[in-house]
Amino acid sequence: MTIALSLSVSAPLTAQPANDPAPLSFTSDAEERRFHAMVAELRCVMCQNQSLADSNAQIAHDLRREVLDLMRQGKTDAQIKDFLVARYGEFVLYRPQVESKTWLLWFGPALVLLAGGFVLARVIRARGTPAQAQAAPNDEDQEW
CATH class of the missing domain: 1.10.8.640 (Cytochrome C biogenesis protein)
Known part of the structure; x- marks a missing residue:
């Protein structure tokens, strides 16, 4: 009985989307x-x-x-x-x-992309090419 009463009282309290009263x-x-x-x-x-x-x-x-x-x-x-x-x-x-206070909003993504490309280029250059990493030993130092 109390459950039915509480459900009947709370039913009108459910959230309803706002309707525009007059279109x-x-x-x-x-x-x-x-x-x-x-x-x-x-x-x-x-x-x-x-x-x-x-x-x-x-x-x-x-x-x-x-x-x-x-x-x-x-x-x-x-x-x-x-x-x-x-x-x-x-x-x-x-x-x-586009104003001075919104420059970061407009141009920030491009700056991040450029910075990422710069960092990637530096990392690739620092590693060097595979040919440089596996340089052939000098033949003059070897005995035959």
């Missing part, structure tokens, strides 16, 4: 295309690995509405991105801008 409506096809292009370039600040377009988190629903409202206020894509970066930081952008 977004667009005034034109151009607005819809621009909106979808914009939210695909922005990262969900909660999910971290999903775009705003893909995320089902409540904050993603709110940010999609915010983006649409900003678009309807006449803001450009750059202004919308600047607004979101000011609020959430560069993390919200899937492709952060």
